[in-house]
Amino acid sequence: MSPFTGSAQPTEKWHHLRLTRDDGVAAVTLARPEKLNALTFGAYADLRDLLAELSRERSVRALVLGGEGRGFCSGGDVDEIIGATLSMDTAELLDFNRMTGQVVRAIRECPFPVVAAVHGVAAGAGAVLALAADFRVADPSARFAFLFTRVGLSGGDMGAAYLLPRTVGLGHATRLLMLGEPVRAPEAERIGLVSELADEGQAPARAAALARRLADGPSLALAQTKALLTAELDMPLAAAVEMDAATQALLMNGRDYAEFHAAFAEKRPPRWEGR
Numbered sequence: 001m002s003p004f005t006g007s008a009q010p011t012e013k014w015h016h017l018r019l020t021r022d023d024g025v026a027a028v029t030l031a032r033p034e035k036l037n038a039l040t041f042g043a044y045a046d047l048r049d050l051l052a053e054l055s056r057e058r059s060v061r062a063l064v065l066g067g068e069g070r071g072f073c074s075g076g077d078v079d080e081i082i083g084a085t086l087s088m089d090t091a092e093l094l095d096f097n098r099m100t101g102q103v104v105r106a107i108r109e110c111p112f113p114v115v116a117a118v119h120g121v122a123a124g125a126g127a128v129l130a131l132a133a134d135f136r137v138a139d140p141s142a143r144f145a146f147l148f149t150r151v152g153l154s155g156g157d158m159g160a161a162y163l164l165p166r167t168v169g170l171g172h173a174t175r176l177l178m179l180g181e182p183v184r185a186p187e188a189e190r191i192g193l194v195s196e197l198a199d200e201g202q203a204p205a206r207a208a209a210l211a212r213r214l215a216d217g218p219s220l221a222l223a224q225t226k227a228l229l230t231a232e233l234d235m236p237l238a239a240a241v242e243m244d245a246a247t248q249a250l251l252m253n254g255r256d257y258a259e260f261h262a263a264f265a266e267k268r269p270p271r272w273e274g275r
Helices: 041-057 078-085 090-109 125-132 160-168 170-179 185-190 203-215 219-234 237-252 255-266
Strands: 017-022 025-030 062-067 114-118 121-123 135-138 143-145
Touching: 017 041, 025 041, 025 203, 041 078, 041 090, 062 125, 062 203, 090 125, 090 219, 114 125, 114 203, 121 125, 125 143, 125 160, 135 185, 135 203, 160 170, 219 237, 237 255
Parallel strands: 025 062, 062 114, 114 135, 121 143
Antiparallel strands: 017 025
């Protein structure tokens, strides 16, 4: 993500979500608790644009994505999105669906780890937002539901048919995307959809602790690892190992690599610079 923005200025106030910062860790909270954080057109656009801004400014080293109130995110708002799309023509519908996909791409392509803190329901688009994160920390009562076929649409929405088989395998992904049945956190952990199962009510705290650990680590190395994990999903082995070699050669010229050696020799923890 290029840091050069032209005449664009940073957004001072986000209307559809809440953003806080703490020494390199950003927390983005979906803030419509009365609607189980159902997404609107504006919420999608804010997420897309916020992730682009945070990627450009280079001060964020990890991000926590959560939801306010009783659940993580119940998906697209039935009245404000599903109702509105019934009156759109094909060009407008294509623009909307491309925008939702841009949010998922922004999560996957931003140069910092994203940790989803999931409690309660993560349904429809909410389940895909959690899926797109690098880590999913969930309360035992959390449940994921990819509901798209239940409203008469393809289960492959927002990149779900790409990401889910690569996370849980084709068999589980087929079941989840075709049937749209909810999967609770213990089963989600068993099949690999949940990275960490927290104690009840502790997902936000555990996600914040993981984000802090990541933010305090070698951020450039983590950013490159994330980029390679995404880029190499569809590469042949020869291309992947060549990309790995080029990446390592660049990082071996960095300050963090030299700092590790100095810290090892001096028997102290490394002081990572992200350079």
